Amino acid sequence: MPHLEPSVSPSSTKPSRPRQHYYRTVIILAVCGLLSYGGYSMFHLYQNAKISQIKAQKLSAQALALSASLSEETAMNQDLNQALAAKKKSLIALNQRINDMETVLGIEPPADNQTITQRVDTAAINSAVRATLFQLIPNGAPTPNVQLTSGFGTRVHPITKKRKRHDGLDFAAKIGTPVYAPADAVIERARSSNYGYGNQLTLNHTMGFISTYSHLSKFKVKQGEFVKKGQLIGWTGNSGLSTGPHLHYEIRFLGKPLNPRPFVKWNIENFDALFKQEKNVQWASLLNTINSMVAMQVQLTGDENHDLGITTASHTEPSPN
Structure with a gap:
């Protein structure tokens, strides 16, 4: 008996055309959505990368x-x-x-709390004190580089041959040797004479000191004239009672003769030596006066509120005599 194929209807083997169109549309939309999302994501990533690049540059x-x-x-x-x-x-x-x-300067070691400014002030005042003393009190030889031939004290007078006190120093200076003021002074007297001390100059220094220069040939200054340390005041000679050309040099304090030799040798290197050798001057009182003067000048020229806090030039105690 013959084999019979089952019959199939066309609608059961092929989807309908509307359904295919629907699927196609869905797929197209899905693809477009994916493409759009991908593009947006890439754009967003690009923007972020750009911003990050700008931030990185900054x-x-x-x-x-x-x-x-x-x-x-x-x-x-x-x-x-x-x-x-x-x-x-x-x-x-x-x-x-x-x-x-x-x-x-012989200044004692500074205190731990003393500043450099105070130390400098102290040194400046001590230096100024010494400079002031060397300016006002006779020091050094009035005839530099001239030999000393007779000292201070009792001696046999070369003319009278009698023992007599010699109140000064004799310098064997040739006639016409310059004589210089050993400190600031005023010329108290310029006396011309052919007797005794001959032509004589008397210089009145400060603080009670007086110096005299005898047997001069002529004067460079006159009475009442103010002179500075190192100024030419006259020339040596052989006037008056003299055995030969020389300068007789004296220093007095309050009228009392002092040995001029320590004053002639007095300088910055042996500043304290004079105070120890010459006991007839109350050096402590004198130095205190000079210290006060100089300290006031330093204070006036500096800060008015500046506390100096200083210890000034050293000095000896006054002689009991």
């Missing part, structure tokens, strides 16, 4: 600026460190110089 610029600033500050710090090292070196040198000055 950070890089800031980093460069900070690096340059750091380099500049490092250079400045190096310069400051070098300047500080130089200042420290200068301070050490200054301290050493002040120490040397204090040693030369």
Whole structure:
């Protein structure tokens, strides 16, 4: 008996055309959606990358600026460190110089709380005190580089042959040798004479000191004239009672003759020696007076509120006599 194929209807083997169109539309929309989402995502990533790049550029610029600033500050710090090292070196040198000055001036070691400014003020005042004393009180030889032939004290007079007190020093100076003022003074007397001390000058210094110059040939100054230390006042000679050309030099304090030799030898290197050798002057009182004068001048020229806190020039106690 013959085999019969089952019959199939067309609608059961092929989907309908509307359904195919629907699937196709869904697929197209899905693809478009994916493409749109992908494009948006890529655009968003691009924007973020762009912003990140801009931020990175800004950070890089800031980093460069900070690096340059750091380099500049490092250079400045190096310069400051070098300047500080130089200042420290200068301070050490200054301290050493002040120490040397204090040693030369005989200033006692400074207190721990004393500043450099106070130490400098102290040294300045001591230096000024010494300069003032050397300016006002006779010191050095009135005829430099001339031999001393007769000293201070009792001797046999070369003419009368009798023992007599010699109240000065004799310098064997040739006629016409210049004579200079050993300190500031006023010419108290310029006396011309052919007897005794011959032509004689009397200089009135400060603080009670007087000096005289005898047997001169002529005067350079006149009575009442003010002269400065080192100023030419006359020339040596052989006038009056004299065995030969020389200068007779005397120093008196309140009218009392002093040995001029310590005054002739007095200088900055042996500043305290005169105070120890010459006991007829109340050096402590004199130095206190000069110290006060100089300290006031320093204070007036400096800060009026500045406390000096100083210890000034050393001095000896006054003689009980």
